[in-house]
Amino acid sequence: MAKLKITGKDLRGIGYPESPVISLAMGLMEKHHKHSRLEDVLKILSNVKARPEDYLEHPVLGKIAEGLVPKPQPGDTEISLNGEGISFPIFGSAFIEQGALSQMYTAAKLPVAVAGALMPDAHAGYGLPIGGVLATDNAVIPYGVGVDIGCRMCLSVFDIDPKELNQKTSFFTKTLGEVTLFGSGAVFQRAEDHEVMERREFREIALLKGLHGRAWKQLGTSGSGNHFVEFGLVEIDELDPVLGVPAGAYLGVLSHSGSRALGANIANHFTKVAKELRRLPQEAANLAWLSLNEQEGQEYWLAMNLAGDYASACHHVIHEKVAKALGRKPLRRVENHHNFAWKEKWEGRDVIVHRKGATPAGEGVLGIIPGSMTAPGFIVKGKGASASVNSASHGAGRRMSRTAAINNITQHALQDALQEHGVTLIGGGLDEAPGAYKDIREVMKAQTELVDTLGRFYPRVVRMDGAAHKPWQKKARKVEEDDAGEVMGE
Incomplete structure (x- = not known):
């Protein structure tokens, strides 16, 4: 018997609303009723739609029923924060500014908060601070994920003598100029092919339908702010069974960027929705959450995961272009999100x-923690520390806002730092100068109980956006690059 194939049109035909419950129902029925007739499945789904409350306890249909049960209308009553809030550890507290601490203490008072931690690279952001970790009970906070959903690191390690970085600097500079585009408005005239653009969410979620065209043109582009693609020297300390790369020196390419305009639009739309559903005190307004039992929460979850996969695809497009230019396949690729929400177990x-x-x-999980355009990045393996909710820092963290860096760091000082470390910079400005960042080595010392260091990446040829930073650009930057635009003191 042929396998069941059900479409969104089929479900809309029996009255299902334009919502994520359509995608949910399609997936569940194709999995659990794959050999049933379409008309039988549609009859079952019609019954669920007619009386969803009767199916809430059903092991399969219950999930569909939850998305169909009418939700109570939000009232005007302000939700109170808990008095003291949950306790949370602070790693590297000696160099975390007060703004980040205050934001984390506010997040800890949310009624849905279960556990939290503040990383040593923390600085103030919008809602949850950059470097903030928060575990919640069946709730997702759009601004707890951030505007640049799925912003991530990706490292490809090539079995190429890293001495070539000095011998063929012009080649590597030219390659970085060809593999991607930088900036908030950057788009390719010819879209790349990738399976992520065929995802059903683009067809089933109303918001995403209007974002598909631009997302396709931005596939493989990079953001502004602190986003980069760079060639460098990779040093592996010893053969680790998880990393699987022998000790030695290699050539590597490291990239940092996120989900571009797609993620920004998802974040801003669902933050507005969350604020309409839950009115919180002013200091916590940007921490409004969506329950995963709600249609809006289910829709955000699907959209967030799509944006994360899209961000990953952007990196893969870039790295595949680099591999083609080098004429080699990488020995290993290491990558990780750092603006995201996951369903996990914490203390059972x-x-x-x-x-x-x-x-x-988490225990045995690989990741990349970058420094700055002259400081090393660290290849790490998680220790699964419960205290940090299985988390570590995502970088060195800013010690100066962009405005402060522009006002206090000279072009001469930047050039001296680049020359001292043998770095060729394409683009990049004073707002991203090494002096604007904390000492990555001190940050790593503050989290030795969280991760093991397996190797380091030393930047040699760095490409960033390089667009001049002006005060009026602050809001525009924030719309598209979350951890690139959320800075303290501006």
Whole structure:
């Protein structure tokens, strides 16, 4: 018998609303009723739609029923924060500014908060601070994930003598100029092919339908702010069974960027929805959440995961172009999100873990923690520390806002730092100068109980956006690059 194939049109034909419940129903029925006749499946789904409350306890249909049960209309009553809030550890507290601490203390008072931690690279952001980790009970906070959903690191390690970085600098400079585009408005005239653009969410979620065209043209582009693609020297300390790369020196390409305009639009839309559903005190307004039992929460979850996969695809497009230019396949690729929410277990409990500018560091999980355009990045393996909710920092973290960096760091000082470390910079400005960042080595010392260091990446040829930073650009930057645009003191 042929396998069941059900479409969104079929479900809309029996009255299903234009919502994520359509995608949910399609997936569940194709999995659990794959050999049933279409007309029989549609009859079952019609019954669920007619009386969803009768199916809430059903092991399969219950999930569909939850999306169909009418939700109570939000009232005007302000939700109160808990008095003291949950306790949470602070890693590297000596160099975390007060703004980030205050934001984390506010997040800890949310009624849905279960556990949290503040990473040593933390600085103030919008809602949850950059470097903030928050586990919640069946709730997702759009601004706890951030605007640049799925912003991530990706490292490809090539079995090429890293001495070539000095011998063929012009080649590597030219390659970086060809493999991607930088900036908030950057689009390719000819779209890349990738399976992520065929995802059903683009057809089934109303918001995403209007974002598909631009997302396709931005596939493989990079953001502004602190986003980059760079060639460098990779040093592996010893053969680790998880990393699987022998000790030695290699050539590597490291990229940092996220989900571009797609993620920004998802974040801003669903933050507005969350604020309409839950009115919180002013200091916590940007921490409004969506329950995963709600249609809006289910829709955001699907859209967030799509944006994360899209961000990953952007990196893969870039790295595949680099590999083609080098004429080699990488020995190993290491990558991780750091603006995302995951369904995880924490101390035996099901939770939603938000890592806004934090690296997943579960036991044996690989990740990349970058420094700056002259400081090394660290290849790490998580220790699965419960105290940090299985998390580590996502970088060095800013010690100066962009405005402060522009006002206090000279072009001469930047050039001296680049020359001292043998770095060729394409683009990049004073707002991203090394002096604007904390000392990555001190940050790593503050989290030795969270991760093991397996190797380092030393930048040699760095490409960034390089667009001049002006005060009026602050809001525009924030719309598209979350951890790139969320800075303290501006």
